[in-house]
Amino acid sequence: MTRRARSTARPAAARRPVLFRHIMVPVDLSDRNERALRTALDLARERGGRTTLFHVIERVPGIAPGELGTFYQRLVESSERRLRRTARKFAESGLDVRTEVRVGDPPAEIVRATLRERVDLVVMGSHKVRRGDRQRGWGTTSYKVGIFCQCPILLVK
Amino acid sequence: MAFKHVLVPTDLSEPGNHAVRYAVEEAALHQARVTLLHVLSPATRTDVYYVTGAPASGSHGFDPVAGGNLGVPSSVQPTVVRDDDSEAALTQLQDLMANARPGTSDVQVAVGHPADTIVRVALERNADLIVMSTHGRTGLQHVLLGSVAEKVVRLAPCAVLTVKYKRD
Numbered sequence: 444m445t446r447r448a449r450s451t452a453r454p455a456a457a458r459r460p461v462l463f464r465h466i467m468v469p470v471d472l473s474d475r476n477e478r479a480l481r482t483a484l485d486l487a488r489e490r491g492g493r494t495t496l497f498h499v500i501e502r503v504p505g506i507a508p509g510e511l512g513t514f515y516q517r518l519v520e521s522s523e524r525r526l527r528r529t530a531r532k533f534a535e536s537g538l539d540v541r542t543e544v545r546v547g548d549p550p551a552e553i554v555r556a557t558l559r560e561r562v563d564l565v566v567m568g569s570h571k572v573r574r575g576d577r578q579r580g581w582g583t584t585s586y587k588v589g590i591f592c593q594c595p596i597l598l599v600k
Numbered sequence: 601m602a603f604k605h606v607l608v609p610t611d612l613s614e615p616g617n618h619a620v621r622y623a624v625e626e627a628a629l630h631q632a633r634v635t636l637l638h639v640l641s642p643a644t645r646t647d648v649y650y651v652t653g654a655p656a657s658g659s660h661g662f663d664p665v666a667g668g669n670l671g672v673p674s675s676v677q678p679t680v681v682r683d684d685d686s687e688a689a690l691t692q693l694q695d696l697m698a699n700a701r702p703g704t705s706d707v708q709v710a711v712g713h714p715a716d717t718i719v720r721v722a723l724e725r726n727a728d729l730i731v732m733s734t735h736g737r738t739g740l741q742h743v744l745l746g747s748v749a750e751k752v753v754r755l756a757p758c759a760v761l762t763v764k765y766k767r768d
Contacts, residue, residue, distance in 0.1 A: 596762050
């Protein structure tokens with residue numbers, strides 16, 4: 444499920460070892476990821492690092508995975524296609540970009556992937572929580588990833 | 601979109617200072633300004649001690665045995681010793697920034713509740729990135745102790761980079 448977009452151009456900034464060589468952007472394939480993607484692209488360009496675009500398909504609870512095998516398979520394939528379209532911008536900038544799609548619980552899969560892939564930085568979108576509305580956002584993916592992820596996290600507003 | 605002004609709040613503990621390195625390196629890459637911030641609780645006090653040397657007997661002042669001119673003020677000026685939390689914090693902040701590029705960083709001590717004050721300073725200073733450590737507590741400990749970083753993440757007007765502190 445991992446694919447790598449090859450590019451002929453060398454990364455723009457492969458000069459010196461800097462922080463955050465491997466950046467992961469978890470995307471939910473909505474238009475809300477735009478800012479996080481743009482920030483990640485800028486950061487990766489500056490340091491010529493590797494980027495992984497990661498998408499998790501949430502498993503329907505209470506149904507054995509076997510029953511929905513082809514359903515998930517189709518979802519994975521269409522998500523892959525959309526992720527690769529998003530990844531094109533990175534590849535065009537001469538960056539090493541990968542896409543990965545998993546099925547499971549989004550926060551858990553993201554945290555697991557950061558460990559497996561030795562990710563140095565997770566870039567995620569986050570919404571500003573209004574002052575009178577602090578309860579909102581407690582169960583969000585970014586909140587859970589923030590607690591359990593061992594690597595630095597950049598939350599973009 | 602390069603970051604132009606990085607705000608780094610620290611509680612001056614070892615985990616708190618852990619993020620400073622990341623911030624300074626990130627800022628150097630972006631040619632950004634760095635502001636190091638420490639927030640003191642509103643209960644912070646300043647102790648001022650006036651230490652006065654005893655006047656030499658017989659010269660001025662009243663001596664109960666020898667007598668003398670009552671009411672003449674002592675010419676010895678008291679030494680003022682200040683024990684000020686905010687000054688101590690400023691010194692510590694300056695020490696932390698000792699090896700940042702000169703002219704690109706400053707330090708600030710503010711008074712208030714940590715998370716709210718960090719967000720306020722970020723707004724005032726137009727910071728576009730806040731870099732801060734999280735102590736890395738999970739589970740029940742996390743729920744009980746809460747986290748300033750978490751509150752900042754929720755309320756911040758700009759991007760927030762959280763760096764987990766690992767004791768190694």
